[in-house]
Amino acid sequence: MNSSDETKLRDDLRRIVPTGAPAPDLDAIERRGRRARRRAVALRGLAVVGVAGIAAAGSLAAFRHPGTSGAAPVAVAPATSAPGQQTRTAGTTGTTGPQLDNVAYVRQQVAAAHDPANSVVEMRQSAIDAGNPAQTVWTDPATLNEMLSWVSGGGKVVTWQHQYLDARRVINVDDTQVNYGPRTWSYRTENYGTPISGPAPTAPVNGIPYIPASEAKNMLAQDNVKIVGHPVVDGHRTVELSVALGKQGKAETMYLYVDSQTFQVVRLVRVFAPDSAHPASATSDYTWVPRTAALTRLINVPQVPSGFTQVPADS
Amino acid sequence: MTGRSEEFRAFALDHSLRLHQSAYLLCGDWHLAHDLVQDTLVKVYRHWSRVRRADSPDAYVRRILINEARDQWRRREKSVPVADFGAGPPAAAVPDAADDIARRDGLLRALVELPHQQRATVVLRYLEGLSQAETAQVLGCSEGTVKSQSSRALATLRKFLDWTESRS
Numbered sequence: 035m036n037s038s039d040e041t042k043l044r045d046d047l048r049r050i051v052p053t054g055a056p057a058p059d060l061d062a063i064e065r066r067g068r069r070a071r072r073r074a075v076a077l078r079g080l081a082v083v084g085v086a087g088i089a090a091a092g093s094l095a096a097f098r099h100p101g102t103s104g105a106a107p108v109a110v111a112p113a114t115s116a117p118g119q120q121t122r123t124a125g126t127t128g129t130t131g132p133q134l135d136n137v138a139y140v141r142q143q144v145a146a147a148h149d150p151a152n153s154v155v156e157m158r159q160s161a162i163d164a165g166n167p168a169q170t171v172w173t174d175p176a177t178l179n180e181m182l183s184w185v186s187g188g189g190k191v192v193t194w195q196h197q198y199l200d201a202r203r204v205i206n207v208d209d210t211q212v213n214y215g216p217r218t219w220s221y222r223t224e225n226y227g228t229p230i231s232g233p234a235p236t237a238p239v240n241g242i243p244y245i246p247a248s249e250a251k252n253m254l255a256q257d258n259v260k261i262v263g264h265p266v267v268d269g270h271r272t273v274e275l276s277v278a279l280g281k282q283g284k285a286e287t288m289y290l291y292v293d294s295q296t297f298q299v300v301r302l303v304r305v306f307a308p309d310s311a312h313p314a315s316a317t318s319d320y321t322w323v324p325r326t327a328a329l330t331r332l333i334n335v336p337q338v339p340s341g342f343t344q345v346p347a348d349s
Numbered sequence: 350m351t352g353r354s355e356e357f358r359a360f361a362l363d364h365s366l367r368l369h370q371s372a373y374l375l376c377g378d379w380h381l382a383h384d385l386v387q388d389t390l391v392k393v394y395r396h397w398s399r400v401r402r403a404d405s406p407d408a409y410v411r412r413i414l415i416n417e418a419r420d421q422w423r424r425r426e427k428s429v430p431v432a433d434f435g436a437g438p439p440a441a442a443v444p445d446a447a448d449d450i451a452r453r454d455g456l457l458r459a460l461v462e463l464p465h466q467q468r469a470t471v472v473l474r475y476l477e478g479l480s481q482a483e484t485a486q487v488l489g490c491s492e493g494t495v496k497s498q499s500s501r502a503l504a505t506l507r508k509f510l511d512w513t514e515s516r517s
Binding site for chain 1: 357362366368373379381383392394457476478503507
């Protein structure tokens, strides 16, 4: 490339870049930096303790069983358990503390852990019964906007849903759907008809049967919530709560698993018609992700790739 | 506030715009660029004593930024890409002609499609104005590699520049 091209590129780059930038959030940066430093120190400490522990255990085993390798059997908790069936990890019984058997305490902690002001975003993967394709839903608790993705007919489908109250206090949901198979997109607004009189909903209205954690949290306000046990779910020590919902004919039991330290929802299992011979169930696994600018934009702003054709929305 | 904190804050504020500019060209998205700068500054804060002792703190911070951009790129490649590069920085203070906007947009798209090392080389050489030796120091490679990476990157961008010239 000759120097005139280089000069042109240099000029272009300087014109592309922004001439102003938002001030960095220095308090947040320092907080994150300090936390990362503490974590690194703790990990180094753990590594030292772990190595020393393994060495000590190896020595002890070799001393007790001369001639063996020193490996000892380890109790492993199953990753999942059926709803209502308590699983205890060896050595953890009795270490959960009496507060974790107190419904009021757990309810209060769960409510605090799901405050919309917390700087997290919810990602849940849900499926009805085993073997059905899962749907991935991202929810921004601050806005209640959702981005859903699933595979349909061999192509990926992504939908953004924006819920709001109009001037008459009627719930509206704007729905932008991008279909990557036929390379089309559509837009519609769903109007929920009757004005609401009370406060605005605190959860997306059309999440059934895959409900966001905010709605699950609201269901804990029922009187008949019970603590069923403290199983290990996907590596989390949890508090398992059950609540019976609905009436005969539309009965449902909800099992909610919350992390026993963070009190964030880890899993939700809804069992429909639990007294029937073959009850259907919907399971959602939740992951909590830091709320970054890029992620919130991804969830809150529909992204239609260029070249896609707009088609009428399915009624 | 401690002396360490004050020093770091002054450094961060002083370098914020430059870091945002480089980050924007490295990732092609204004929001991601902001995240990238935040992540970079967290690392700078964690290793502040090392950064301020470095022969060239600027080079040290540039290296962190480039590495963070590479990691971010890898993470994005593993994730489901539903966003495109539509979001630009806030509108410039001076209005541009439509052709110029199209040209800048095209150049940005061409840039973000370059392999990471080539993109980093272009940013350091042509935005930051570093010499080949300084660029090699930041990227941790030889000057010969910088030269070949620049040459390949510019060969790709030349097509783009030729295209814009033929339109204008």
